[in-house]
Amino acid sequence: MCCRLQFTHSINWLLAVGVLLALLIFTASHGTVQIPLNAIPSLLFNTAQKLNDEQQFWRDVLLEIRLPRVLFAALAGGVLALAGATMQALFRNPLAEPGLIGISSGASLGAVCAIVLGGGSFAILAPAAFLGSILATALAYHLGRRYAGMAGLLLAGIAINAICGSLMGLFTYLADDNQLRSLTFWNMGSLAGASWQRLAMLAPFLLLISIWIMRYWRAMNALLLGEREALHLGFAIKGLRRKLIVLVALLIGPLVAATGGIGFVGLVVPHCARMLLGADHRRLLPASLLLGAIALVLADYIARIAVAPAELPIGVVTSLIGGPFFLWLLLSRKS
Template sequence: MTAHAQIPRPAVRAARPGRPGALLALGAALLALALAAACSGAMHIPLPRMPALLLGAGGGDEALWRNVLLQVRLPRVALAVLVGAGLAISGAAMQALFRNPLAEPGLIGVSAGGALGAVAAIVLGAASLPAVGSAAFVGSLAATLAAWRLGGRGPGVAGVLLAGIAINALCGAVIGLFTWQASDVQLRSLTFWSLGSLASARWPLVAALAPWVALLSALLLRDWRAMNALLLGEREAQHLGFAMAPLRRRLVLLVALLVGPLVAVTGTIGFVGLVVPHLVRLTLGADHRALLPASLLAGAIALTLADWLARVVAIPSELPIGIVTSLVGGPFLLWLLARRGT
């Protein structure tokens, strides 16, 4: 009998009934929300006209609608779907690895490292989007590697967690030094980037990110049995045949490779990787065979909705999307803490 087949039935069947129906409902909700978000904004596009606009339209208003839809709205919605899905499935993997429903990808330094790389690039004069994005990606990987190298020497994941906390604090301090030296123009870029935005969405960017997010998400989905085994504890999972050190290393690497490019493109967007997997777990149960794909879809829904709100609540201005996610995620986290203390 294989190690995977030895996982106790309660660990594998922790999901509640209706799992396929829940995934179909999430997919339908994502499609409906994406259509609504593509039609809404400073310029309203009639939903019934969307098929004709996609196939080609005449002049006047319809030509303008088509240009806005194809060049602005749809790439932005697609980027929101990719980023939300990647952050949420990464959060679910981190919560399984740390066996803590309040864990998220930022715990291992990937977000703080990306922020430091981007801030350093802006203040040092390399303010173009490719330069800032590349610096953020390198910073994310460097911070994650440092957390793993410094904290992964002992058994378990407590050392990685502590190293991640220390690296987050150090990155925050260095970001403060760069911010202190920044000019007024640079401060505006730093503020907007640090709060997150999807304004850089373009089709070439979406086309580059889509296969990357799909591949790494598929690799995380493949480890659902190991994540289920982790529900029992690391010692029990090891008795079931899972090698803990390679598993920890693989999950941390996959999350860093998945979240790093997303942070490089959108800036820091908090709480999606924490709140969404936890809500899905409360609804569908702890079986990662359902939890991971449901978190992926729910994360896409959450960030698409957040970006839609960021665009429409202050027309013609636009709120940084990180503000919207924090306004929702912060109170939810406080509610979780209060609930756990009762």
Template sequence: MLGLLSALLIALMLLSASSGALHIPLTELPGLLFSASGPDETLWRSVLIDVRLPRVLFAALAGAALALSGAAMQALFRNPLAEPGLIGISAGGALGAVGAIVLGGGSFLVLAPSAFVGSLVATVAAYHLGRRYPGMAGLLLAGVAINAICGALVGLFTYLADDNQLRSLTFWNMGSLAGASWPLLAGLAPWTLVVGALIARDWRAMNALLLGEREALHLGFPLKAVRRRLILLTALLVGPLVAATGAIGFVGLVVPHLVRLALGADHRWLLPTSVVAGAIALTLADWLARIAVIPAELPIGIVTSLVGGPFFLWLLAQRRH
């Protein structure tokens, strides 16, 4: 399954790199990576190298990270409906970004750090409030409260925003990969790979949590340390991506759930397969967003919600039967 999904991801990335407002023949892609001889090839190479490749790679990176974080949260809460937004990561990032747009002018150099700091602060607040209660119930309740507070503050900033700021807020909340670039990838890719590897290292603890918290403790896993580490690492993984892409829903929820249904709950295989499947999901969503209304472009958050929402409802109905 992992090999088949990897081959599918490569094929989809090639298809996405060739498609768009300017069509680039698939057969020309290998040669364009190294040189261009005529005017058409020069234009194709410029679009491929400067626009398409960074965006395709960024879509795969973001999708892999969102799916991995979703799988970690589902293991931590022992709930297949859990995802990073449950503990305030997405809401905190949205609050930071909206505050930067309304108060700081909305430039990316201000917006991205603000969204990251907002995600981290919301997660730390939820953890410190929730740890007063045993188990994960306190963290869940604290996450609900943090999400509500962030939503109210986002509404207040939206009320105070002018017309230009409202336009920026709207597009950020719908999600986009249009800001992908080689410098952005150079900064985010090593960070994402290192933090993702640290999360995956706890796959044995995630397997033990499937048996219950008491059983995991009897097996020798320090649950408080594992819980604290996974929550912090998830915030560090998702926060920068939320800052760069805006709100993208359902990838962290649906993808690990589907992989679990197909392969079972052994996180030794669930985590790497979720990474590849998440990369496929967001690469496919980005490709659909770019070709659906050529020459315009749909916000990717709309595509993931339109596809993920009904699909998840259908999945729940099938499970009930």
């Protein structure tokens, strides 16, 4: 019986990975420029000399624009969902997500400062957003540890979110027209800046941190029982809390710098994974990673084709879909 269940789980994981791969290929072929699916193998594996002008154009679009973008969408969606699942375990609250303790708002404030004061190039914006997320997280942790449990951290996060929001409003008021346009589009989220260089810079780091977080699945399962019970099971709660908060900040800071604000993925996707697989974090964390990748690839596809040849900000798409879906989840739960 045990072997049969393990075999079933393995088949399910393989199917989910297959769905993601198929979705990556399908979405990479569709957009303003339609690339025939049956042409993709030849575009990928044939040399340029064997392609005609139209096929060479398709190849350039596929390799230089579409593939880095869909891969970056998968990476961003998986990381956001994993961070959300981690925060929900840490707070023992299904409404928790990375922005709860100021990680996202700190990164956003850093990015806004870079756009208004530093010109907004990615070389300045990315370090500023990362530094903002780390400083906001450190401040929230320093203030929150004065109180027992997670209540202090939550209250500190609420205060930091409010302060960051006010400062972003001030910088928005001081911005000129070009900066204001950049701020508006950045706050709505976008994957338009995806490239092989950005993937090479972010993917190894984010995947390494993701694997590191998933190693703490036993501790997250223990936290479901309560902090006192987890302490009796041998887990150092204060050290565990600090490590998980830092790891989530290391995930979200660089990602927000690259994509802007993308909402609801970290909140809704872990719910869906929990409904499918239960609360065991050994399966919940990788499932959130995988489902988050699928969800954001689909959202990016909708953003690209909904108003083609123009493009919707992906944060608008995730909010339009994720908000009503989350309300449905809340309303459909038995009281």
